[in-house]
Amino acid sequence: MSDWKEFTRENKIAYFSMEIGLTAEIPTYSGGLGILAGDTIKSAADLRLPMVAITLAYRKGYFSQKIGPDGWQEEYPVEWKPESLMELLPNKTLVTIEARDVKIQAWLYRVKSPTGGEVPVLFLDTDIPGNADEDRHLTDQLYGGDRAYRLKQEMILGIGGARILDVLGFSVRKYHMNEGHASLLTLELLDRTRRPVEDTWDERFLWDTNWVAQRCVFTTHTPVEAGHDHFSYELVQQVLGEMIPIAMLKDLAGKDELNMTMLALRLSRFVNGVAKKHGEISRTLFPGFEIHAITNGIHPFTWASPYFVHLYDQYLPGWANEPELLVRVDNIPDEEIWDAHYGAKSYLFQYIEEDTGVKLDSGILTLGFARRATAYKRGDLIFSDIERLLKIGEGRLQLVFAGKSHPKDITGKKLIQKIVSHIAPLRDKIKVVYLENYNMDVACRVIPGVDLWLNNPLRPLEASGTSGMKAALNGVPNFSVLDGWWIEGHIEGITGWSIGPPPTESSLDANRSGEDVVDLYNKLEHIIIPLYYDNRPGWIKVMKNAIGKNAYYFNTHVMMRRYVTEAYLR
Known part of the structure; x- marks a missing residue:
């Protein structure tokens, strides 16, 4: 030593x-x-x-x-x-x-x-x-x-x-x-x-x-x-x-x-928010201060599943320290992208069965939602209209949840309880699991193993959000409210999908939950579910775009180079 x-x-x-x-x-x-x-x-x-x-x-x-x-x-x-x-x-x-x-x-x-x-x-x-x-x-x-x-x-x-x-x-x-x-x-x-x-x-x-x-x-x-x-x-x-x-x-x-x-x-001397939108909101919150924006990132090697590490090492050598090489993801054959994802999905489902006793079906479109359980994250949004959810998703959707609430956040604990309360009534129609003790190890299984990453906070309260970046790195498209980093990473139908209206809010009191719920259900029913089941090449194209247009840029290597040039060397 x-x-x-x-x-x-x-x-x-x-x-x-x-x-x-x-x-x-x-x-x-x-x-x-x-x-x-x-x-x-x-x-x-x-x-x-x-x-x-x-x-x-x-x-x-x-x-x-x-x-x-x-x-x-x-x-x-x-x-x-x-x-x-x-x-x-x-x-x-x-x-x-x-x-x-x-x-x-x-x-x-x-x-x-x-x-x-x-x-x-x-x-x-x-x-x-x-x-x-x-x-x-x-x-x-x-x-x-x-x-x-x-x-x-x-x-x-x-x-x-x-x-x-x-x-x-x-x-x-x-x-x-x-x-x-x-x-x-x-x-x-x-x-x-x-x-x-x-x-x-x-x-x-x-x-x-x-x-x-x-x-x-x-x-x-x-x-x-x-x-x-x-x-x-x-x-x-x-x-x-x-x-x-x-x-x-x-x-x-x-x-x-x-x-x-x-x-x-x-x-x-140098102050920054953690996404372009967050920089704008911060300048509104603290008028008179010069507040820049450097969008957060993720560490590529830490958050790539072993299945994708192997794939990237084979086709894009050097990617871990030069994540910009991920822009060349089209060099990887579609079937190998799908096989890597299927491996990550099987690995997650094995963990879920061992942890909860619930056996999920690897052929069914699986949505993941894992983050801190607090009111503005709206973890229960997808359950807003159970009848509509069943009409859309019975036999065609599975939901994986995880996340902790701060011990003193009673509202957050009630949110977890509400999500868990849907598990038994929906069991024979839409399987729902809530994984305990969400931490780095659980995240490394959940994020690469689901098919679609769901994120629906109240705008504009999501400063950046990085779980969606981890998903994109593993070819998991985002289905998210236009807030935080997703405003910058989103190209509708190309890198993933948005939920709700454009990000025009400058007030922290905005709440457009009604519009968000309608859009969430409509896109699931008419765009996302048909694409997943009826057009596998089209789905894999979105997976590749998530890697080549999101993951290549939204990482901490890019972020740290910006801190060096814009903050540390000033």
């Missing part, structure tokens, strides 16, 4: 993320944000970019999901041991929380690429002898606890992360905040610029906000209010204290409460 100090020999991009999903055995992610972070790091390694990543070592993970007999989600801890997978680094740092010094240590995980690139990921941990018992549990659980617990975690990530990089000897060129959770690092950087200024009355200080902004990049991921953390100033003063004068903090982060997104916006 090489000396970890080798990582400190050149200037780095320091990438901060509250959650990072690298493998299922490191359960420090809940969904899209963490998976995007993991894919970003993997592409950085492939491209040999000088990056170091910082997150927390959640010893109890997010949670393991069980669906009870009544369809209600139950949560259990995911216990894992950083010491079994990572190397403990020798240096520690301190953060003062509620006037107590809290020690922070870092576990090193190395993300290695076949290209020779390697990115160190630092998992911060407060479970250290000498810390107060309550402080030892601060890095236990992702998105757990109350507001104070969340603020303490964000102090550990932002302030502790910046300090641990210093004590370990890292030299940082840019600090990239993946969402607002890490925004407190700007206060740590600001504190480093403090200079005394004498006048006749008292001693005051100057802070160089421009110096901080030049070093910070901020990516905002959500137009949903719940995605923007905010804390009362009473709580901030109790937990954080006064790193800078409270009046100055209010100028930077909001008059009434500390808004982490606003703090990052004010102290970052």
Whole structure:
């Protein structure tokens, strides 16, 4: 094993993320944000970019999901041991929380690429002898606890992360905040610029906000209010204290409460949303700020099923590190595309039978819907008119669902329960399964194994969405509302199909569910089902277009090259 100090020999991009999903055995992610972070790091390694990543070592993970007999989600801890997978680094740092010094240590995980690139990921941990018992549990659980617990975690990530990089000897060129959770690092950087200024009355200080902004990049991921953390100033003063004068903090982060997104916006030179539409919505949400758009991507090698990896290796050698080669997908014979898909489908169906006891029919058109269970994702939309669904799909459709709801999201849990409630009544007509404990391993089975990827969020609340990109990489066409990345990837009937009207909304309150449901049923009945069953060459053409017109571009290699040229080198 090489000396970890080798990582400190050149200037780095320091990438901060509250959650990072690298493998299922490191359960420090809940969904899209963490998976995007993991894919970003993997592409950085492939491209040999000088990056170091910082997150927390959640010893109890997010949670393991069980669906009870009544369809209600139950949560259990995911216990894992950083010491079994990572190397403990020798240096520690301190953060003062509620006037107590809290020690922070870092576990090193190395993300290695076949290209020779390697990115160190630092998992911060407060479970250290000498810390107060309550402080030892601060890095236990992702998105757990109350507001104070969340603020303490964000102090550990932002302030502790910046300090641990210093004590370990890292030299940082840019600090990239993946969402607002890490925004407190700007206060740590600001504190480093403090200079005394004498006048006749008292001693005051100057802070160089421009110096901080030049070093910070901020990516905002959500137009949903719940995605923007905010804390009362009473709580901030109790937990954080006064790193800078409270009046100055209010100028930077909001008059009434500390808004982490606003703090990052004010102290970052480069800010971006994660799709063109999301950049537009973000500029509406935060007028006066220059907000760019860099569309998210996925890491090609991670998300291609083994069946397609084999196929791409044979016909498009080098594709994993040059995904633009996927544009040549027409070099692959149709029957081999179909065989690879059929292999992925059979692999999924075997897993479903082992997990649920339900035996699906590989000859039937299978729709997949797997993502976080929350109201705006509208996971139950396809069940809006059961009579119409049966008329369209009896004997011709199968539905595969998966996804977790946040433990405190009662509406999300009710959504899961509602979907599960349809399984028994529809059993002899349309088979429906809900897979428990959706994680990276389950996703790697579900996404390539279905025939059509369904996505129907309320516009314009889907900032980007990356599951559809994973589907396209595996030749699974998208059937999606025109929001997020799909606005850019969609060519009707060519790369997949849209649901509902064009994406003209600029308001977050728009709701056109009625139109969406009608369009969903009409396209299933009159276009998608006939194409699948009656025109196999036509269906395979759409599969190939998904690969050659979507997957070649919507990946983290393309995304990272844009971050380098537009954000990191500015």
